[in-house]
Amino acid sequence: MRRIRANAIAILTVAWILGTFYYLWQDNKPQSSPSSSASQTRGRSHGQKVVPGRLEIHRDDRTIPLIVTQPPRTEQQGQLLGGFDEKAYLVGKQLKPGDDPYREHAFNLQESDRLGSERAIRDTRHYRCASLNYDTDLPATSIIITFHNEARSTLLRTIKSVLMRSPPSLIQEIILIDDFSSDPEDCQLLSQIPKVRCLRNGRREGLIRSRVRGANTASASILTFLDSHCEVNTDWLQPMIQRVKEDHTRVVSPIIDVISLDNFAYLAASADLRGGFDWSLHFKWEQIPIEQKMARSDPTQPIRTPVIAGGIFVMDKSWFNHLGQYDTHMDIWGGENFELSFRVWMCGGSLEILPCSRVGHVFRKRHPYDFPEGNALTYIKNTRRAAEVWMDEYKQYYYSARPSAQGKAFGSIADRLTLRRKLNCKPFRWYMENVYPELRVPEQEAVSSVLKQGGLCLETRGADILGLAECRGIGANRPQSQRWELIEPLIRQQDLCLAISAFTAGSKVKMEPCNTKEPRQKWKPKGTALQHMVSGLCLDSQTPTGPPVITQCRPQMASQSWEPQVIT
Ligand code: LR7
Ligand code: MN
Numbered sequence: 001m002r003r004i005r006a007n008a009i010a011i012l013t014v015a016w017i018l019g020t021f022y023y024l025w026q027d028n029k030p031q032s033s034p035s036s037s038a039s040q041t042r043g044r045s046h047g048q049k050v051v052p053g054r055l056e057i058h059r060d061d062r063t064i065p066l067i068v069t070q071p072p073r074t075e076q077q078g079q080l081l082g083g084f085d086e087k088a089y090l091v092g093k094q095l096k097p098g099d100d101p102y103r104e105h106a107f108n109l110q111e112s113d114r115l116g117s118e119r120a121i122r123d124t125r126h127y128r129c130a131s132l133n134y135d136t137d138l139p140a141t142s143i144i145i146t147f148h149n150e151a152r153s154t155l156l157r158t159i160k161s162v163l164m165r166s167p168p169s170l171i172q173e174i175i176l177i178d179d180f181s182s183d184p185e186d187c188q189l190l191s192q193i194p195k196v197r198c199l200r201n202g203r204r205e206g207l208i209r210s211r212v213r214g215a216n217t218a219s220a221s222i223l224t225f226l227d228s229h230c231e232v233n234t235d236w237l238q239p240m241i242q243r244v245k246e247d248h249t250r251v252v253s254p255i256i257d258v259i260s261l262d263n264f265a266y267l268a269a270s271a272d273l274r275g276g277f278d279w280s281l282h283f284k285w286e287q288i289p290i291e292q293k294m295a296r297s298d299p300t301q302p303i304r305t306p307v308i309a310g311g312i313f314v315m316d317k318s319w320f321n322h323l324g325q326y327d328t329h330m331d332i333w334g335g336e337n338f339e340l341s342f343r344v345w346m347c348g349g350s351l352e353i354l355p356c357s358r359v360g361h362v363f364r365k366r367h368p369y370d371f372p373e374g375n376a377l378t379y380i381k382n383t384r385r386a387a388e389v390w391m392d393e394y395k396q397y398y399y400s401a402r403p404s405a406q407g408k409a410f411g412s413i414a415d416r417l418t419l420r421r422k423l424n425c426k427p428f429r430w431y432m433e434n435v436y437p438e439l440r441v442p443e444q445e446a447v448s449s450v451l452k453q454g455g456l457c458l459e460t461r462g463a464d465i466l467g468l469a470e471c472r473g474i475g476a477n478r479p480q481s482q483r484w485e486l487i488e489p490l491i492r493q494q495d496l497c498l499a500i501s502a503f504t505a506g507s508k509v510k511m512e513p514c515n516t517k518e519p520r521q522k523w524k525p526k527g528t529a530l531q532h533m534v535s536g537l538c539l540d541s542q543t544p545t546g547p548p549v550i551t552q553c554r555p556q557m558a559s560q561s562w563e564p565q566v567i568t
Contacts, residue, residue, distance in 0.1 A: 080163045084192040086117060086156065092185070093152045105151045106368040107229075107261035112153045115264055117160045121360065123234045124257055124268035126299045129356035134238040138245060140172040141237070141314065142218035146210035147228035148179040148369050152186060154229040154362065159196060161231040170237055172220035173197055177210040204372065206332035208382075212325050215317065223320055226359070227311040231259060231266065233358035240314040240357050243302065248316035249349035251340075253308045254357035261362055271355045274305040279401035279442065281338055281383040283309065289438055302352040306345075306436040310337025312359050323347055324419045327385055329411050332371050335382030342390040345435050347425040377408065384410040389417060392428040393489050393522075393533075397442055429517075446492075448483040449564040453541055457482045458548070458562070460493060464511040468544045478567050486564055489522035489533055490514055497521045500550050503535045509548045527555040530562050 094113055095101055101110040123130075143162055147155060159174055178187035178200040191198040199217065201210060215223055222244055224237070240252045258267040272293065276286040287293075288303060327339050344351055371378045384405050387395040399406055432439065450471060451458040457471035459481045472479055484493055491498040497514035499521045501507050515521060522533040530539040537550035541559045554560060 080160065080193075082192060082194040084190070089156065089189050090117075090152055092189075093183070104149075104368060105154075106364040106366050107151075107154075107362050108263065109151055109153070111262070111264045112151055112157075115153070115157070117153070117156045118164065119157075121231055121233060121266040122268070124255075124266075124358050125234070125356055126271065128298075128300050129235070129239075132239070132300060132356060134242045135245065138170060138238060138241045139222055140170050140220045141222040141224045141241060142172050142214075142220040142317075143174040143224045143226060144177070144211055144214035144218065145174065145226050145228050146177040146179055146207050146214060147181065147187075148204065148207075149181045150186070150228040155186070156190070158226060158228055158230045158232075159190065159193065162226070163193075163195070165232050165234055166237045170241060171195060173218070175199065175214045175218060177201065177214045179207065179210045180204040204332075206330070208326045208330045208332075208336045209328050212328055215320060215325060218317060221317050222314060223317050224314045225312060227361055229259070229362040230312065231360040233257065233360065236357045236359055237314075239354045243352070243354060244314055244316050248319050249344075251308070251313055251315045251319075251344050251349055251351050252302070252357075253305070253313045253351070253353050254359040255353060255355055256309060256312060257358050257360040259360045259362045261364055264362075266360050268358075271299065274303050274353060275307040275309055275337075275341070275351075276436070276439070277307055277338065279397040279439075281335065281386065281398060281402070283307065283337065286438075300356050302354050304435075305351050305353050306431075306439075307341035308337055308351055308353075310340070312361065319349065323349070323423065324416070327382075327389070327416055329413075330382040330385060331373065332378050333367065334379045335386050338383065339386040339390065342386065342428070342431060343420075343425070345431050346390065346428070347420075347423045376404075380405045380408050381410045384408065385413055385416070389413050389420060390428060393524075394428050394432065394441075396488055400442065446485045446487065448478075448485060448567045450478065450482050450567060451484050451491075452563040452565055453561060454558065456544065458484070458541075460496070460511055464496070466498075466509060466511065466547045468541050468548075475568060483567060484564070489524060490516065491521075491523050491530070498523065498539075500532055500535065500537075505537055505551050506549055509539060509550060526553060528561040528563065529553055529555045530560075 090113065095109050101108045105112075145155075145158060155176075159176075162171065162174060172195075174193075174196045176187050176190060176196065176198045178184065178198060180201045180203055181187065184200055187198040187200055190196050197217075199213060201213070205213070211225060222241060224240070226232075236254055240254065243250050243252045255269055255271055255273075257269050259265070260267065272288050273285040274288050275283065277283050288296075292304075323343055326336055330336050330339070341351055367375065373381070380402070383398070383402070387398040387405075388410065391398060432441075452471065453468060455471070456468040458466065459469045459479075460466055461469075461481070469482075472482065480494070484491060486492075492514055493511065495514055496511040497518075498509060499512045499518065500509055501520075503520075512521070519534045520532075523530050523539070524533055525531070526538065531553055532538070532550050535550060536553070538553035538555070538560045539548055539562065540551040540557075541548045542551065544559075551560070
């Protein structure tokens with residue numbers, strides 16, 4: 001009997017030792033990078049974001065023995081919260097028995113409440129990150145967290161994770177902006193925690209104006225933005241501050257890990273993703289282009305990204321201010337990440353994702369809060385503003401991809417256009433060619449039209465001469481010389497395009513080989529007139545039989561009025 005018991009104990013001990021070794025080995029082994037497919041972030045309307053890409057590791061933190069990723073609690077950590085009464089805060093707002101745990105926050109509140117505010121999470125970085133060194137004199141940062149009716153347990157965990165996993169000297173302060181949540185105490189009580197400040201909006205402003213308010217009161221020279229349901233991971237802050245310290249025009253993001261909205265498991269996101277979008281201005285995670293991936297010999301190196309997800313990033317405060325903060329006419333949620341990303345790239349900065357910085361975020365499938373103007377209209381207003389200010393002629397693809405945006409109100413953008421001019425920012429074409437060449441411009445269907453004026457049609461005669469003539473043929477019988485393709489900004493006939501010969505009034509218009517980069521070939525409709533984009537002058541058939549010229553736009557004038565008629 002005794003022998004059997006001894007054997008059982010021996011077997012159990014061996015199994016326990018093996019299990020522990022296996023776990024440690026798993027935890028420390030280099031991360032593999034499976035060829036993962038980028039996620040299409042469908043399912044949520046209007047640009048709502050879901051889980052990034054494919055996950056590398058699927059483990060539920062509650063089912064595995066936890067390896068402590070933080071140093072053991074020290075005296076100093078015990079003091080993290082000062083006089084703040086955590087228990088009373090959390091008990092003050094809890095799920096009532098029978099309530100749907102997903103209703104209020106679109107994640108499982110019961111699980112979040114159960115977790116506690118100090119759980120350990122797996123260090124999801126590449127193992128090489130742990131041996132990197134950072135300057136000892138990194139500047140401190142102000143952490144800015146805006147929230148509207150966030151659950152107390154997630155908000156507190158966000159704050160505590162920052163205090164637990166950041167070198168104290170780097171945290172100047174944590175600024176909470178309570179965006180008019182129903183209960184002012186959610187925020188107020190938290191300001192008892194050392195370093196935590198709380199600002200409450202007198203009305204709902206949305207996350208964009210709230211962040212600007214936070215930034216305006218920040219006292220550190222570096223700003224760090226976080227969503228209100230995050231958990232920062234080991235050494236998350238140093239890599240980001242280091243990059244910004246070295247070059248203040250860099251705007252940097254961590255890899256955003258996934259906190260399950262169902263069981264709050266902390267899951268590692270793929271390290272091979274960057275931020276992208278489609279023409280409807282819908283954010284998506286996408287694979288790093290293959291050439292860049294091949295060239296990456298060091299997995300700790302930054303990843304250039306065309307856009308950032310938007311909620312979690314570090315930016316130099318003077319650079320944030322210099323670049324015009326945010327477009328504060330954007331409401332509630334959405335679109336500000338594109339506006340900021342385009343602006344940073346086009347006005348002399350850069351955006352990167354730092355693989356050695358990891359922050360978990362609870363990704364949700366729906367917005368748990370209301371949009372006073374409606375979700376769709378708000379997203380359209382915000383993205384329209386981004387498109388109108390920054391996308392130049394490429395905005396036409398936004399409108400084709402999102403036809404419902406046409407004609408919707410978006411307010412005045414005069415201030416932002418002035419800012420763009422003042423900052424002397426590059427054109428969107430530059431961004432397309434240098435930052436996001438992978439974004440394909442949609443093939444446009446070439447629709448042939450005649451360009452009518454009075455009863456006459458614009459036609460080419462011989463190689464490059466133009467004039468008005470009697471319209472000939474119908475349908476398929478229209479002669480080639482009277483067929484035009486209006487593909488903004490070009491007015492095309494096969495491989496030739498309408499071009500001005502000089503930029504001054506009275507200059508003749510002729511045909512020449514098409515080149516989308518040639519400013520002399522760029523036109524846009526202005527009422528019934530066709531305006532040359534650069535000179536601002538309009539296509540005019542002054543002497544009907546001779547070649548047309550460009551003259552000052554007077555859209556009422558018959559000689560400037562052109563009526564495109566699609567050839568069917
Ligand atoms: O009216 C509001 N006022 C607020 O203060 C609405 C929201 N908020 C707060 C909210 O409490 C939260 O802390 O703003 C923050 C962001 O709102 P979420 O969590 O509902 O947004 P999200 O995580 O779905 O959205 C992402 O895209 C947004 C576009 O406007 C913002 O840029 C979010 O910060 C951004 N979140 C992230 O980038 C985290 C990673 C997600 C991804 C991809
Ligand atoms: Mn969020």
